[in-house]
Amino acid sequence: MDKATASLPLMLKQLRLGSIRELWQTMAEKAIHEQWSPQQYLAELCSAELASREDKRLQRHLRESKLPAGKHLSGFNFNAIEGVNKAQVHDLIDRPSWVKQGANILLFGASGVGKTHIASSIGYGLIEAGIRVKFSSATALVQHLQQAKQELKLEYALLKLDKYAVLIVDDIGYIRKTEQETSVLFELIAHRYERCSMIITSNQSFEDWDTLFDDSSMTIAAIDRLVHHATIIQCLGESYRRKASLKTKEEG
Known part of the structure; x- marks a missing residue:
């Protein structure tokens, strides 16, 4: 693992991209296996992050209601x-x-x-x-x-x-x-x-x-x-x- 890849979890944590931090490795393996383009890989990660944030927002608003x-x-x-x-x-x-x-x-x-x-x-x-x-x-x-x-x-x-x-x-x-x-x-x-x-x-x-x-x-x-x-x-x-x-x- 190169230096940039090794520091990726820390950078994702600092950027508060929790779902991407959890999924990037698993999804990378899937991307390689299914021959995704870099753009598709990035889109899938972003979609997962947005879905996670929406779910957390919904749960937070339900609690406070x-x-x-x-x-x-x-x-x-x-x-x-x-x-x-x-x-x-x-x-x-x-x-x-x-x-x-x-x-x-x-x-x-x-x-x-x-x-x-x-x-x-x-x-x-x-x-x-x-x-x-x-x-x-x-x-x-x-x-x-x-x-x-x-x-x-x-x-x-x-x-x-x-x-x-x-x-x-x-x-x-x-x-x-x-x-x-x-x-x-x-x-x-x-x-x-x-x-x-x-x-x-x-x-x-x-x-x-x-x-x-x-x-x-x-x-x-x-x-x-x-x-x-x-x-x-x-x-x-x-x-x-x-x-x-x-x-x-x-x-x-």
Whole structure:
């Protein structure tokens, strides 16, 4: 082995070409055996490196998204609810132009009908399409922003969320109606308006949102911003959890 070849692993490490560093020898033997041209050999190495980086990016974005495990589109029973179908959800995933427009998706329905599952399945699909997503319960997110506001860091916290093109806020109806929580929730909505997208799930329809905001004018302003560019989905059906509980009792 000549000096240049001997130093190749070190140079590839310094260049952070991990996959090429692992594969160049094995692929070189294959190239010789199959009589590849130098260009084909280089192309195969580069392709492997790019595929590895894409897989690592996907895994990193899945971890940081905090999406609930297992809530993929393939596992959702659309026959159990009305108001949404598989083709509609696929379209939101396959044609994500709404994300570039800073548009929103609002999912309404009783507890247990699958709103979180649908929102999460859209999140998983968007991540696979290269779009960064963050999932959080509304209560946890508001508490985080409230803490940031107390530390005079709310603007920084809102800007930090901007790296996620889509923010999934789950169960907004469970936020306690306090001046502090109302304030940061409205500031979040206003901050992302026409800039970054939100997917919001709620067991309360708009006419009941006066329980979320202390001021009626703030309620109207928040709803106005959310629905200006939005897909609104009303999920109608019986609670999955209730049906599962009844089935368990029957089997017992």
